[in-house]
Amino acid sequence: MHLYLPMGRRRSGRRGCCAALAALALTRAAAGQAPVTPPRPAEAPSATWPGEPSPHDVVVPVVVTVGEDGAVESAEVTASVSEELDAAALRAVLTWRFEPALRDGRPVRAKVSAVVRFVGVPRPAPSGVAPEGAATGGPAQPAEAGEAGGAAAEPSPPAAAAPEAPAAGDAPAPAAAGARAIDVTGARRSAPPAAAGDFRVRPGALRAVPRHSAEQMLTLAPGLSLANHGGELHPSAIFLRGFDAGEGQDLEMTLEGVPLNETANPHGHGYADAHFLIPELVREVRVVEGPFEPRQGDFAVAGSVEYSVGLEQRGVHALAGVGSYGARRFALLWGPAREADGTFAGVDLLEGDGFGPARAYASARAVAGWERRLDETTTLHVLATSYSGRAGSAGVLREDDLEARRIAGCGAEADAQFFCTYDANQGLDASRHGLSVRATHTEERWAWSSQAFGALRALRVRENYTGWLADVPPPGSPQRGDGLEQLYDAATVGLRGTSTHWAEWRGHRQEIEVGYFVRHDAGTTRQWRLRSPGGEPYSTDFDNRFRVTDTAAHVAGRLAPWRWLVLRGGVRADAFSFGVIDRNRPTSSFGESRLGQRAVAALGFAVQPRASVEYRPVEWLSWVTAYGVGTRSSDAQALSDGELAPFARVQAAETGVRFHEAAPREPAWDARVIAFGTHVDRDLVFDELAGRNVIEGASKRYGALASGLIESRIGLTASGSVTYAEAYVAEAGAGPLELGTGVRLPYIPRWVGRLDTALTRALHLGDERLGWGLAAGASYVAPPPLPLEQLGEPRLTVDASGRVRWELVEAALEVTNLLDRRNREAEFNYASNFRGPDRAPSLLPRRHFVAGAPRQILATLTLHFDDGAAPHEPDARH
Secondary structure (H helix, E strand, O other): OEEEEEOOOOOOOOEOOOOOOOEEEOOOOOOOOOOOOEEEEOOOOOEEOOOOOOOOOOOOEEEEEOOOOOOEEEEOOOOOOOOOHHHHHHHHOOHHHOOOOOEEEEEOOOEEEEEEOEEEOOOOOOOOOOOOOHHOOOOOOOOOOOOOOEEEOOOOOOOOOOOOOOOOOOOOOOOOOOOOOOOOOOOOOOOOOOOOOOEOOOHHHHOOOOOOHHHHHHHHHHHEEOOOOOOOOOOOOEEEEEEEOOOOOOEEEEEOEEEEEEEOOOOOOOOOOOOOOHHHHHHEEEEEEOOOOOOOOOOOOOOOEEEEEOOOOOEHHHHHHEEHHHHHHEEEEEEEOOOOOOOEEEEEEEEEEEOOOOEEEEEEEEEEEEEEHHHHHOOEEEEEEOOOOOOOOOOOOHHHEEEEOOOOOOOOOOHHHHHOOOOOOHHHHHEEEEEEEEEEEOOOEEEEEEEEEEEEEEEEEEOOOOEOOOOOOOOOOOOOOOOOEEEEEEEEEEEEEEEEEEEEOOOOEEEEEEEEEEEEEEEEEEEEEEEEOOOEEEEEEEEEEEEEEEEEEEEEEEEEOOOOOOEEEEEEEEEEEEEEEEEEEEEEEEEEEOOOOOOEEEEEEEEEEEEEEEEEEEEEEEEEEEEEEEEEOOOOOOOOOOOOOEEEEEEEEEEEEEEEEOOOOOOEEEEEEEEEEEEEHHHHHHEEEOOOOEEEEEEEEEEEEEEEEOOOOOOOOEEEEEEEEEEOOOOOOOOOOOOOOOOOOOOOOOOOEEEEEEEEEEEEOEEEEEEEEEEEEEEOOOEEEEOOOEOOOOOEEEEEEEEEEEOOOOEEEEOOOOOOOOOEEEEEEEOOEOOOOOOOOOOEEEEEEEEEOEEEEEEEEEEEOOOOOOOOOOOOOO
8 A cells, every 4th residue: 555644844954955755655565464664754855956946846756665774775766757857856865764664573675655845946037837747758746735836835844753554455556647667776768758649558456457478468558459360479460540560560669779670571571579578577568659759760650669677576476377278387587675676587488288279389488687877877777588489370260161160170069160270380480589788877967878789580480371272383283282481580789879958948848869770680581382281391482681771860859938838849860771682583594594692782761750749738637739750661572673762651640638647646547538640651451372461552540549547545446448440541642631531441440449457455364464456357349341341250358367465475367258259369351272272262252260269267376575675566557
């Protein structure tokens, strides 16, 4: 729980100084452990304004780790106000002293929430107000009751009385909404919000809703849905605001600044796989829906996703789980005591038989981070990852074969047919190993960061969408099969960095940032045709050795002439250099022999401007309108020698209203209503013969979304959203406002809805205390349009979990697809022939689908050997 303790003010003795604490919040010890008596403040020296003081009070919310000796060991800002105020607040916090927290009469480490108050100094003439939370992603706290016009009240000595004992059954109260935690040791600075559709999601209590991969955490962002057609470890197709972004082809994805999209991948240029991440280590996901952030780069057509990782609950945590269809999992997480959240290690082993033929899977993944403060202003961050996995895939089934129950190799029962497969030689093998080193530095008026990263990636995908249809066999021979094998082996190295400078003008923070990005990829990409059955390669579609270099720079700025108006904007420019050696050329030409190889080189440029205007009449209401241009680079294998490489270009606009109230108000909530529209000049649509998304032509889309989040101190958290989107092929000559004309793009649902809820409470049985929680999540995807004016089936999924913790032991039970619906994970409409190589194929389109998972149960047992500190739960917030 969080218990707020009022503290008096203290005069600083010099103009521009301030009182330190306005409120403290204590987090109770882990469920099932003895209650912790909160630390009591003993000394709280005032903070000092880092520059010219504002006429109004400013508060910076922080989380403080208090050691067994009462000293502050570390602190982090939970809602950034400005770089200089954040740094000043942390400098003040590190001088505080407490009487330590007690458990059973013994001192223990504990984390407490607090705010550092900078008391405003009135000016002779009215000017501006304090730097606003919206400048850097967090809301400003309102002045306390009893303060007039933001002037400081008369100070009083700091309170030292013991706090009131917390009531039984209280649950954690959320911290300030809309913020990203910044560790005192210098974690990477939060970027300011780019648009109304800029969502920062920290799972918090909603982590209890069953989500078994980092990829599935994306569904906490409004309007985003997933459809997995390739098996347990295969990345899902991502649908966002009317875009079928494939497995990342239209969505820039990064991990702590490291790009995840893979250049020239044969399964899709821009393919991104997040299965190497351990879901318990994902502490925040930032989803920007649209190309509105100046830092966004290649593939940011529908938007971008950025993962942040760390272990917030320190200690050792060992998890073992068993479940339906032979599912087994073992995970070990470790976060050393007295180290920052960015210092951790985790290992996760996973395997299972799958819910039908050709669905077995196994994976091993490890993630480790090291964060070290080099001096008062500079911090080093190291992140290493390693992953390997293998999984089968059942592929597609024809609807008419299911209805006739004639799929061979499975029983005649309805479920046996529904979960059957035509070709057991489908699936993937994948591995990824990465390393990132980043340094951050903060001064009073500027900050910089610089990062180097590298990754090795290998991928093998096997699939068959059409059976025996597309092969052109030798005369008199039967079809050999349409199986595809896609192979990718690549290395990525890169650098990126930013330099941010700020100053105060008219009483407000003004900011400018410049940044650079360099990425080089080199590897091989190829695709073979496979015999069916057997899986032997019989022909090569392409076989390329490639190198691609992306060199980019951006400049971004923030101008706040008045308290109620903020202008943001910037531009990013990319230069791409492509080099390809095509190793699948004919060996003869006009009767003369030749090498079966050819070199191709190309160059391309892209300029992407972005801008937004925010109007905020009151603290809890803002209206943001944004415009931006995004690009998707060309696939290297599709270029001609000497070509000026073309880019897919998207123009997007949105306008939205945000209503929000942050803790310590009760309850904390966030609500948004957004309308959007986009135009893409080179869109992608799935092609069953190529086994991937291919260029279709121009398209346009429009729609709206509504989202809400509420967090209550009684332990209830709820998040929900509904999104409506229309997507059409753009007709030649159609004007920009003719949005509803043309043929609907296939596979993109009109409506997507999502609701997540979690309840966390405590139960007292005599002298024992048990923590317990319930959580549920439901998603609805409307029937998607299919080619030839067909319509698919709707998808409804309900997942639930329950957990209880006593002392060090936590037991949980998770159920996915609670209603046991026979969902179709993906649906298509095209011609195929799965009857056999000797059967004459029909070219009439038929409905195909990928079977979704049935009800599955997973039971887990976790041992928490924590460091004795009360766990600090992150918030589930936007």
